[in-house]
Amino acid sequence: MGFLRLAGTIRGIRSRLKTMAHCNGCIQKRVFSGGSGGIDGEDSVLPVMIVGAGPVGLTLAILLTRLGIKCAILEKNTGFSRHPQAHFINNRSMEVFRKIDALADEILRHQPLVDTWRKFIYCKSLVGPIFGLVDHMRPEDFDHSWSPVSVAHFSQYKLMRLLLKQLENIGFSVRSDYSLSSGDCKHLGLKILLGHECVSISDSKDAVSVTTRLTEAGRQVEKEFKCKFVVGTDGSASMVRKLMGIGMSGERNLQNLISVHFTSHDLGQYLMNERPGMLFFVFNTEAIGVLVAHDLTEGEFVLQLPFYPPQQEFEDFSHKACKELVFKLAGRELADVNVLDIKPWVMHAEVAERFSAFDNRVILAGDAAHRFPPAGGFGMNTGIQDAHNLAWKLASILKGTTSPSFLSTYETERRQIALFNTALSVQNFHAAMAIPAALGLDPKIANSMHRTVNNVLGAVLPTKLQKTVLDGIFRIGRMQLSDSLLNESNPVGSSRLENLRRVFEEGKSLQLQFPAEDLGFRYSSGALVPETDGSSSSSSEELPSGRRKDYIPSSLPGARLPHMEIQLLSPHLPNTNTFSTHDLSSLDKIEFLLLIAPTTESYKLAQAAFKVAEEHNVSLKVCVIWQRNATANGQSEAALSPWTNFVDVVEARNRPTADSWWDICGIADKGAILVRPDDHIAWRAKSEIRDDPVLLFKQVFRDVLRLSP
Numbered sequence: 001m002g003f004l005r006l007a008g009t010i011r012g013i014r015s016r017l018k019t020m021a022h023c024n025g026c027i028q029k030r031v032f033s034g035g036s037g038g039i040d041g042e043d044s045v046l047p048v049m050i051v052g053a054g055p056v057g058l059t060l061a062i063l064l065t066r067l068g069i070k071c072a073i074l075e076k077n078t079g080f081s082r083h084p085q086a087h088f089i090n091n092r093s094m095e096v097f098r099k100i101d102a103l104a105d106e107i108l109r110h111q112p113l114v115d116t117w118r119k120f121i122y123c124k125s126l127v128g129p130i131f132g133l134v135d136h137m138r139p140e141d142f143d144h145s146w147s148p149v150s151v152a153h154f155s156q157y158k159l160m161r162l163l164l165k166q167l168e169n170i171g172f173s174v175r176s177d178y179s180l181s182s183g184d185c186k187h188l189g190l191k192i193l194l195g196h197e198c199v200s201i202s203d204s205k206d207a208v209s210v211t212t213r214l215t216e217a218g219r220q221v222e223k224e225f226k227c228k229f230v231v232g233t234d235g236s237a238s239m240v241r242k243l244m245g246i247g248m249s250g251e252r253n254l255q256n257l258i259s260v261h262f263t264s265h266d267l268g269q270y271l272m273n274e275r276p277g278m279l280f281f282v283f284n285t286e287a288i289g290v291l292v293a294h295d296l297t298e299g300e301f302v303l304q305l306p307f308y309p310p311q312q313e314f315e316d317f318s319h320k321a322c323k324e325l326v327f328k329l330a331g332r333e334l335a336d337v338n339v340l341d342i343k344p345w346v347m348h349a350e351v352a353e354r355f356s357a358f359d360n361r362v363i364l365a366g367d368a369a370h371r372f373p374p375a376g377g378f379g380m381n382t383g384i385q386d387a388h389n390l391a392w393k394l395a396s397i398l399k400g401t402t403s404p405s406f407l408s409t410y411e412t413e414r415r416q417i418a419l420f421n422t423a424l425s426v427q428n429f430h431a432a433m434a435i436p437a438a439l440g441l442d443p444k445i446a447n448s449m450h451r452t453v454n455n456v457l458g459a460v461l462p463t464k465l466q467k468t469v470l471d472g473i474f475r476i477g478r479m480q481l482s483d484s485l486l487n488e489s490n491p492v493g494s495s496r497l498e499n500l501r502r503v504f505e506e507g508k509s510l511q512l513q514f515p516a517e518d519l520g521f522r523y524s525s526g527a528l529v530p531e532t533d534g535s536s537s538s539s540s541e542e543l544p545s546g547r548r549k550d551y552i553p554s555s556l557p558g559a560r561l562p563h564m565e566i567q568l569l570s571p572h573l574p575n576t577n578t579f580s581t582h583d584l585s586s587l588d589k590i591e592f593l594l595l596i597a598p599t600t601e602s603y604k605l606a607q608a609a610f611k612v613a614e615e616h617n618v619s620l621k622v623c624v625i626w627q628r629n630a631t632a633n634g635q636s637e638a639a640l641s642p643w644t645n646f647v648d649v650v651e652a653r654n655r656p657t658a659d660s661w662w663d664i665c666g667i668a669d670k671g672a673i674l675v676r677p678d679d680h681i682a683w684r685a686k687s688e689i690r691d692d693p694v695l696l697f698k699q700v701f702r703d704v705l706r707l708s709p
Helices: 010-018 055-066 091-098 103-110 156-169 239-243 265-274 319-330 378-398 404-432 434-438 443-457 463-481 491-505 600-615 635-640 661-665 693-705
Strands: 046-051 071-075 119-123 130-135 173-175 191-194 197-203 208-216 219-232 248-263 279-283 288-295 300-306 338-352 362-364 565-568 578-580 591-596 619-626 646-651 672-675 681-685
Touching: 046 055, 046 208, 046 378, 055 071, 055 156, 055 378, 091 103, 091 378, 103 156, 130 491, 197 239, 219 239, 219 378, 239 362, 248 319, 248 404, 265 288, 265 300, 279 434, 288 319, 300 319, 319 338, 338 404, 378 404, 404 434, 434 443, 434 491, 443 463, 591 600, 600 619, 600 635, 600 672, 600 693, 635 646, 681 693
Parallel strands: 046 071, 046 219, 071 191, 119 279, 173 191, 219 362, 591 619, 619 646
Antiparallel strands: 119 130, 197 208, 208 219, 248 300, 248 338, 279 288, 288 300, 565 578, 565 646, 591 672, 672 681
16 A cells, blocks of 8 residues: 555654655656755755745745755844734634644644633723623634634744744754855855845846845945845835835725733733733723733733824824823723833735736735735735745746746735735724724724814914814714713713624624635635636635635635545554544645545546656645545555555544535545645546546646646
């Protein structure tokens, strides 16, 4: 049988699945630009330069290196930020991290306890009356029915520490001594170069040149590095995007905010004991703000405050002023507030007009390609999934499996998702505004008043007087929250409280989890074979509702491979340990996966797929999925000989009434599913194939990998 003996743990199963032999003769060519592109290559041109050492850039570096592609990272800052920033990691991103040496397990082990962050709380103060609370977690979020891993609440800077540790484990080093000379790409791989600001990018026939500026021995110097591809993961103000002249489209300046990072063990312990939650929306007559509890045990918080320049200035938010605002929102003074950092930022909802330049040799990913309102947590998660989509495509090109034009599928696929997630994030932002609007604090009115002050008074009054007027307007607005008005005895207050209850009852407040979008997003075109019978109409074409919708598994081309618990079917091993269908693929190789049932027709289909994959220098693994309680009899080994890169598995349904694999996928057991290296479905047959299977798979691989006939 084409599967080695395994240890008795799930991790052992995953490890052995990674090391299965390649199909005979599947040795991938390395012909791109005449260089090896490998980890040990001696190229004078670096295969991939990543600009920006945030979570997206670090993740991409891990994925590329695991695939054997040499890369390096340039970071303009001289250190890594301690500002918590993003903090919610959705199912799909956790599935990616799960494959990086159990990184997901480490995140789950170090995150705060779920019961301390599962709720959003709306209140008058952190110690005062509660308007309402929303619990965003359901039992199905933890039972691994649709995903092998749960979501997580984990601050971005802590995630980056774990990503950096992963990079160190595979040979990366962080450098700030700038000892590399200009153009020295031979020794540049596996490096993170701090203090290198990208200032220009140019291209030639054989390479892309990246010029960086840095401070060396007290003076500014420039260095030039040559590479085959540049990936800009340098954030929402991306210099790579600007240098390429790529514009952004969408809604700008949705809201100006001040972000205050502080610690208070006093506040953390109180909230943990009395009203644990992730987000606290606080509305009172003295202040309005949103408190993000990054870790109640450690007492780490970020306070988001509305900001109205130019009347308000960043200097108005001193450490002392921010500390006083924390007290006003808390409802009492706190003994140990320590303000660590204060940052202004602007909320946008925009997507880059293009995701690439220079014939797909300069690529954008993460916030460089799209910037969303934080509502719903789609920013970093979309970026992580950009990296997952991009890594295997870059590796396929650099290893000579396909041509550089294949990278056009990255923009085709990921820009579609970015546009949808932008619309959903805007919908979530408006949902977040439903609560203050119900309380008589419609943010649209506040923004309208701010524009009026700017447009009408800006030309006739000095800025200080404008600020006085604006502060007076906002003070009057906050009086809508006074106890004398907002109570059941006051007709106006009673009506507003009823509106507030209706928002909560109808689920119209801000949501945290979006399973249908997190797991159910699907590429409608790109590196896949769309179906022609109308069943491929994309769910992403639906308008986002801003409500939580359940994930529905799908085997449509472009969809994520459904998760199901399975067991090895082997005469040599007891089939007691379960693992996920997602464990059938590995991050360490560019390998397609063909899922079939143990039928004569399907075995013939697999034989044809192996033959065509070998002709195209594509690695292929076949997984034969048997029904529950089946026993191994060597049938697959005989039917697939001489090919050995296959595995027999059996469904491990927990309930006798649970759907079979083929029922979940919505196709007959004589059908088949071809899965890409990133666990998205490239092609499927819903029933038995009656055409010549060799000709069929030749066309499938040509269409998916954009190969010449």
